[in-house]
Amino acid sequence: MDRYRVVCLGGCLIAAVEGYAQSPPTDTVRAVESRTQVSAEATSDAHQARDWGLRPDEWARYRQLMQGPLGVYSPNLDPLTALGIEARTNEERRRYAELQVQAEARRVEKLLSYQRAYDAAWQRLFPDLQRMNGFEAPRATTVKASPARLAVFVKADCPPCVQRVQQLQAAGTAFDVYFVDSRPDDARIRQWATQAAVDPAKVRARTITLNHDAGRWQSLGLTGDLPAVVREVNGQWQRQ
Incomplete structure (x- = not known):
C-alpha cells in the first residue's frame, strides 16, 4: 500500500x-x-x-486567610477588611484601614458622578416627567425618601439595630432600611430582616423597604454609631 x-x-x-x-x-x-x-x-x-493597592505577598496572605475560618464565617469579605481584621501589628492595621478609606472614597465618588449623570440624562430626555420611587439610578448614593418617611441605617451583628427596627415597626411607622456594608448581597439583607422579624407583608406593601446602603450613609456626612434614624428637614438630613 x-x-x-x-x-x-x-x-x-x-x-x-x-x-x-x-x-x-x-x-x-x-x-x-x-x-x-x-x-x-x-x-x-x-x-x-x-487593583486593591496590595503587594503580591499581601494578596497571598489574603488568599490563605480566606481558606481558613475567616473565609467560612465571612466568605464574601473583601481583601482589605480581611487583612485588617487579621492584622499582626498596629502598623498593618493602620495601613489596611487607610487603603480601605481611600478605596471607599473612590467608589463613592464614582457613584456620585454616575448619579449626577443619571439626573442630567433624565432632565434632558424627560424634563416634564416626574420620577417615581423605584425608577432611580441603581444604588444611588443619595437618600430619595419622602419627607414623611424615616431612613434607618443598620449593619450586621448590631443588636441595637434590630431593636430599633422592631420598635419602629411596632409603632406602625413607615421607614426605609439601608443595610450598610451589604457588599451588596441580597441574601445578607434577607437573612438580617428575618432575624429582625421584619413583617414580609409590610415589605410587600412598601411600608418598610429593604435597601443596600451603597455609600448613602457616608454621603450624608452624619456622625455617630448605628443604628441611625434620619429624616430630611428643610433639605438637610438629621438624626432623630
Missing part, C-alpha cells in the same frame, strides 16, 4: 506520511496545561493585588 497521501490545499501539494504524525504524550500535554494555568493564575493575582 502506498505510504503517502497527497492532499491538495489551495493549489499546493502536500505529501504526508500516514501514521507518522503522533500526538504528544499525555503527561507532556498535562504538564503544559498545568504551567499555563499556573501562569494565568499568577497574572490574575498580580492584577487583583494591584
Whole structure:
C-alpha cells in the first residue's frame, strides 16, 4: 500500500506520511496545561493585588486567610477588611484601614458622578416627567425618601439595630432600611430582616423597604454609631 497521501490545499501539494504524525504524550500535554494555568493564575493575582493597592505577598496572605475560618464565617469579605481584621501589628492595621478609606472614597465618588449623570440624562430626555420611587439610578448614593418617611441605617451583628427596627415597626411607622456594608448581597439583607422579624407583608406593601446602603450613609456626612434614624428637614438630613 502506498505510504503517502497527497492532499491538495489551495493549489499546493502536500505529501504526508500516514501514521507518522503522533500526538504528544499525555503527561507532556498535562504538564503544559498545568504551567499555563499556573501562569494565568499568577497574572490574575498580580492584577487583583494591584487593583486593591496590595503587594503580591499581601494578596497571598489574603488568599490563605480566606481558606481558613475567616473565609467560612465571612466568605464574601473583601481583601482589605480581611487583612485588617487579621492584622499582626498596629502598623498593618493602620495601613489596611487607610487603603480601605481611600478605596471607599473612590467608589463613592464614582457613584456620585454616575448619579449626577443619571439626573442630567433624565432632565434632558424627560424634563416634564416626574420620577417615581423605584425608577432611580441603581444604588444611588443619595437618600430619595419622602419627607414623611424615616431612613434607618443598620449593619450586621448590631443588636441595637434590630431593636430599633422592631420598635419602629411596632409603632406602625413607615421607614426605609439601608443595610450598610451589604457588599451588596441580597441574601445578607434577607437573612438580617428575618432575624429582625421584619413583617414580609409590610415589605410587600412598601411600608418598610429593604435597601443596600451603597455609600448613602457616608454621603450624608452624619456622625455617630448605628443604628441611625434620619429624616430630611428643610433639605438637610438629621438624626432623630
